[in-house]
Amino acid sequence: xxxxxxxxxxxxxxxxxxxxxxxxxxxxxxxxxxxxxxxxxxxxxxxxxxxxxxxxxxxxxxxxxxxxxxxxxxxxxxxxxxxxxxxxxxxxxxxxxxxxxxxxxxxxxxxxxxxxxxxxxxxxxxxxxxxxxxxxxxxxxxxxxxxxxxxxxxxxxxxxxxxxxxxxxxxxxxxxxxxxxxxxxxxxxxxxxx
Amino acid sequence: xxxxxxxxxxxxxxxxxxxxxxxxxxxxxxxxxxxxxxxxxxxxxxxxxxxxxxxxxxxxxxxxxxxxxxxxxxxxxxxxxxxxxxxxxxxxxxxxxxxxxxxxxxxxxxxxxxxxxxxxxxxxxxxxxxxxxxxxxxxxxxxxxxxxxxxxxxxxxxxxxxxxxxxxxxxxxxxxxxxxxxxxxxxxxxxxxxxxxxxxxxxxxxxxxxxxxxxxxxxxxxxxxxxxxxxxxxxxxxxxxxxxxxxxxxxxxxxxxxxxxxxxxxxxxxxxxxxxxxxxxxxxxxxxxxxxxxxxxxxxxxxxxxxxxxxxxxxxxxxxxxxxxxxxxxxxxxxxxxxxxxxxxxxxxxxxxxxxxxxxxxxxxxxxxxxxxxxxxxxxxxxxxxxxxxxxxxxxxxxxxxxxxxxxxxxxxxxxxxxxxxxxxxxxxxxxxxxxxxxxxxxxxxxxxxxxxxxxxxxxxxxxxxxxxxxxxxxxxxxxxxxxxxxxxxxxxxxxxxxxxxxxxxxxxxxxxxxxxxxxxxxxxxxxxxxxxxxxxxxxxxxxxxxxxxxxxxxxxxxxxxxxxxxxxxxxxxxxxxxxxxxxxxxxxxxxxxxxxxxxxxx
Numbered sequence: 001x002x003x004x005x006x007x008x009x010x011x012x013x014x015x016x017x018x019x020x021x022x023x024x025x026x027x028x029x030x031x032x033x034x035x036x037x038x039x040x041x042x043x044x045x046x047x048x049x050x051x052x053x054x055x056x057x058x059x060x061x062x063x064x065x066x067x068x069x070x071x072x073x074x075x076x077x078x079x080x081x082x083x084x085x086x087x088x089x090x091x092x093x094x095x096x097x098x099x100x101x102x103x104x105x106x107x108x109x110x111x112x113x114x115x116x117x118x119x120x121x122x123x124x125x126x127x128x129x130x131x132x133x134x135x136x137x138x139x140x141x142x143x144x145x146x147x148x149x150x151x152x153x154x155x156x157x158x159x160x161x162x163x164x165x166x167x168x169x170x171x172x173x174x175x176x177x178x179x180x181x182x183x184x185x186x187x188x189x190x191x192x193x194x
Numbered sequence: 195x196x197x198x199x200x201x202x203x204x205x206x207x208x209x210x211x212x213x214x215x216x217x218x219x220x221x222x223x224x225x226x227x228x229x230x231x232x233x234x235x236x237x238x239x240x241x242x243x244x245x246x247x248x249x250x251x252x253x254x255x256x257x258x259x260x261x262x263x264x265x266x267x268x269x270x271x272x273x274x275x276x277x278x279x280x281x282x283x284x285x286x287x288x289x290x291x292x293x294x295x296x297x298x299x300x301x302x303x304x305x306x307x308x309x310x311x312x313x314x315x316x317x318x319x320x321x322x323x324x325x326x327x328x329x330x331x332x333x334x335x336x337x338x339x340x341x342x343x344x345x346x347x348x349x350x351x352x353x354x355x356x357x358x359x360x361x362x363x364x365x366x367x368x369x370x371x372x373x374x375x376x377x378x379x380x381x382x383x384x385x386x387x388x389x390x391x392x393x394x395x396x397x398x399x400x401x402x403x404x405x406x407x408x409x410x411x412x413x414x415x416x417x418x419x420x421x422x423x424x425x426x427x428x429x430x431x432x433x434x435x436x437x438x439x440x441x442x443x444x445x446x447x448x449x450x451x452x453x454x455x456x457x458x459x460x461x462x463x464x465x466x467x468x469x470x471x472x473x474x475x476x477x478x479x480x481x482x483x484x485x486x487x488x489x490x491x492x493x494x495x496x497x498x499x500x501x502x503x504x505x506x507x508x509x510x511x512x513x514x515x516x517x518x519x520x521x522x523x524x525x526x527x528x529x530x531x532x533x534x535x536x537x538x539x540x541x542x543x544x545x546x547x548x549x550x551x552x553x554x555x556x557x558x559x560x561x562x563x564x565x566x567x568x569x570x571x572x573x574x575x576x577x578x579x580x581x582x583x584x585x586x587x588x589x590x591x592x593x594x595x596x597x598x599x600x601x602x603x604x605x606x607x608x609x610x611x612x613x614x615x616x617x618x619x620x621x622x623x624x625x626x627x628x629x630x631x632x633x634x635x636x637x638x639x640x641x642x643x644x645x646x647x648x649x650x651x652x653x654x655x656x657x658x659x660x661x662x663x664x665x666x667x668x669x670x671x672x673x674x675x676x677x678x679x680x681x682x683x684x685x686x687x688x689x690x691x692x693x694x695x696x697x698x699x700x701x702x703x704x705x706x707x708x709x710x711x712x713x714x715x716x717x718x719x720x721x722x723x724x725x726x727x728x729x730x731x732x733x734x735x736x737x738x739x740x741x742x743x744x745x746x747x748x749x750x751x752x753x754x755x756x757x758x759x760x761x762x763x764x765x766x767x768x769x770x771x772x773x774x775x776x777x778x779x780x781x782x783x784x785x786x787x788x789x790x791x792x793x794x795x796x797x
Contacts, residue, residue, distance in 0.1 A: 148605070149602070149604070149605070151602040151603065151606075152603075152604075152605050152606055154615065154618055155602075155603050155606040155609055155615060155618070155619075156606055156607065156608070156609070156610065156615075157609070157610035157612045157614075157615040160614040160615070160618075161618045162617075164625075165618070165621060165622040165625055166625075172602075184601035184602070185601075186594065186597050186598055186601060187229075187232075187233075187594070187597060188594045188597070188626050188629075189626075190226065190229050192225075193223070193226050194223050
C-alpha cells in the first residue's frame with residue numbers, strides 16, 4: 001500500500017473550495033429586500049413635461065418644472081377645473097401640508113399647500129404644519145399625474161409621512177377627486193373630521 | 195441668497211396668516227360623536243354599562259349599593275362568613291377593607307362568545323380553564339424518536355417496523371398513566387386520576403402516517419388548513435416526534451419540570467417492554483436520550499431568584515407561546531396584506547384569530563400567571579389587564595386597520611422593513627385608539643379607569659406593524675414606540691405599561707441580535723432581561739410574534755412541532771378557542787382534569 005498523499009496535496013485549493021461550500025450568511029438569506037421602484041418612478045428623459053398627459057396641465061418653461069411649479073400647475077391646470085375637488089377642498093378643515101421633494105440634481109425643494117383656503121407657496125414652513133410629506137421628485141410626478149397613489153409611494157417605502165393622518169386623508173381626497181377616481185374615506189375619520 | 199431673501203419676505207407676509215390658523219379641532223371633533231354611535235364599540239359599552247357610553251359623569255354613583263351590585267361578591271361575603279363559622283377563624287370579610295367600591299362593577303362580554311362574566315370569574319383561582327391552560331402546557335414534552343430508533347437498530351440489533359412502533363405506542367399509553375411494566379409488587383395509579391395522560395405521534399411523512407395506528411396520531415392534514423398542513427409537513431419531514439402529556443395532577447403536585455422526568459421514565463419503560471430490552475448500557479442510553487437529546491420542553495429554567503424548573507411560565511419563549519395558539523389554523527396560509535387588499539371580511543377573520551390567541555393565551559400567561567401569580571403573589575389585580583384583552587375592543591379597533599389597509603394600500607406589493615414607512619400606519623392607528631378613549635369615557639372606565647389604555651395601544655401597534663410587514667422585531671418596535679409616543683406626546687400619565695424602561699430606551703437594543711440585548715422576539719420570553727418586570731407587555735410581545743406569523747402567511751412562529759402538538763384534540767383546554775374556554779369556566783361550564791374525587795371521601 002503506497003503512502004497516502006497529504007491533505008494539502010489532495011486538496012491544493014482547500015480553503016477556497018471550503019469557502020464555496022458555506023451557505024450565504026443567515027442575514028443574506030432571510031433579510032427581505034425592498035422591491036425595485038416601478039419604472040414610472042425612475043428619473044425621466046429630458047422634455048417629459050412636454051409629452052401628454054403632462055403637457056395638458058404643465059406650463060412649458062423651457063426647463064423641468066420645480067416642485068413648486070409642478071404643484072401650482074397641477075392646482076391651476078387640473079384642480080380648478082374639477083368642481084368636486086373644489087367642493088371637497090372648501091369643506092375640509094384648514095390644513096397646512098408641506099412637501100419636501102428630493103430632486104436627484106437640484107436637491108431639496110419645499111412647497112407648502114394650504115387646504116381651505118387653497119394656496120400653494122414655495123419654501124419651507126414657518127409654523128408647524130399639519131402634515132409633512134417627504135418624497136422623491138420622480139415619485140411626486142406620477143402621483144400628480146395619477147399614475148400611482150401617494151399611499152403606494154408611502155407604503156412601498158419611497159415616501160415618508162409625518163404628522164396628522166387625517167390631514168393627509170383630506171389632501172388625498174382632494175387629489176383623488178381631481179384625478180377623477182372614487183374617493184375612499186375610512187369610517188373612523190369621516191370627511192371633515194379634525 | 196437673493197431667492198432666500200424673497201422667500202423670507204413672502205414668509206413674513208404669510209406668517210400672520212399662518213398664526214391666524216387657530217385650531218378649534220377638539221371642539222370640532224364633538225361634531226362627530228353622532229358618527230361614533232355607529233361603531234360596535236358604542237353598543238358594547240352600552241351593553242356593558244347599561245348607560246350612555248359618552249357620559250362624562252356617573253349619575254348612578256353611590257346608588258348602586260357598593261359590592262352588593264355584584265352577585266359574585268354577595269356570594270363571597272356569605273361564603274366568607276360560612277368559612278369563618280366552620281373553622282372558628284375569621285376569613286374573607288369585606289368589613290376590614292377600605293370601602294371605596296362605589297363605581298359600577300361592570301361585567302365582561304368575552305369576545306367571540308355571547309357570554310358575560312363577572313370580573314371575579316376571570317381570577318385564575320376561580321377560573322379552572324385558566325388553570326387547565328397552564329397545566330396543559332406544563333405537562334407537555336416532545337421527544338424525537340429517530341434517535342431511539344437508530345439506537346435500537348444499530349446498538350441493540352432490533353428491528354423497528356410499523357408493528358413495533360404501534361406496540362410501543364400502546365404500551366406507552368399504559369406507562370404514561372402510571373401503569374407498571376414489570377408487573378410485580380409495584381404501586382400503580384388509579385386510572386381515573388390520570389385519565390388525561392397519554393402520548394401521541396407527529397410526523398410530516400404520509401408514508402409513516404399511513405403505517406401508524408390513527409388513534410396515536412396528531413393528524414396534521416385533518417387539523418390544519420391544507421396550505422398550512424403542507425408547510426408544516428415539509429418542515430417536520432420524515433422525522434417521528436412523540437408528544438407526551440403527563441397527568442395534570444402530577445404538575446399540580448410537583449412542577450413543570452416533573453413533565454420531562456415522568457415522560458422520560460415512562461417512555462423508557464415503554465421501550466423496554468415493547469422491544470424486550472435488557473442490558474443496562476442500551477437502557478441508560480435510551481433514558482439519557484429521552485431526557486436530553488432532541489427533547490423539546492416548553493420552557494427553559496430561570497435564573498436563581500426566580501428559580502423554577504423547565505416547563506414553567508417564566509421560561510416559555512414568546513415564539514412557543516405563540517405556537518400554543520391555534521386560532522388561525524383553519525385559515526389559508528396567506529400574507530395578511532394580500533388578504534386585506536382583496537377582501538375586508540376575510541381579513542377580519544385573520545385579525546379575530548390573532549386577538550383570540552393573544553387575548554386568550556399570551557395576555558393570560560403573562561399578566562395573570564407570570565406577573566400576577568408567580569411574580570407578585572397572585573391576588574388578582576393583574577387579572578384586570580388580561581380582562582382588557584378578553585373583550586371585543588381589540589377586534590373593533592383592528593377593523594379600522596383592515597379598512598385603512600384595504601382602502602389605502604391597494605397595489606402595494608410589500609411593506610418594507612423601514613421604520614419611516616411603518617410609522618405612518620402605526621401613527622394612524624395610535625391616533626385612532628387615543629381618539630376612541632377620549633370620545634368614550636366608558637371605554638377608559640372599562641379598562642380599569644384608563645390604566646390599561648397604554649398596553650392596549652401597544653398591543654394594537656404591535657399587531658398592526660407585524661401584520662403588515664411580517665416582522666416580529668418591527669412589531670415590537672412599533673409597540674415600544676407607540677407607548678413612548680402616547681406618553682410623551684399624548685397623555686403623560688399613562689398607567690400600567692407606560693413607564694417601563696424598555697419602551698423608552700429599548701428601541702436600539704431591540705435590533706441587536708445579541709441574546710442579552712435584543713434577540714429575535716420569538717426567542718425572548720417572560721424571563722428576559724429588562725422585560726421580566728414589565729407590566730402588561732406579554733400580550734404586546736405575543737401580538738408582535740403571532741401577528742408577524744399571520745402577516746407572513748407562515749404556519750408556525752418558532753417550532754412546527756410545538757404548533758402541531760397543541761392542535762391535539764385530546765387536550766383538555768382548547769387552544770383554538772381559549773376565550774370560549776375561559777368564558778365557559780366563568781359560568782361554571784368547563785370541566786378541568788386532575789380532580790382527586792376518585793380517592794377522596796364522599797363530599
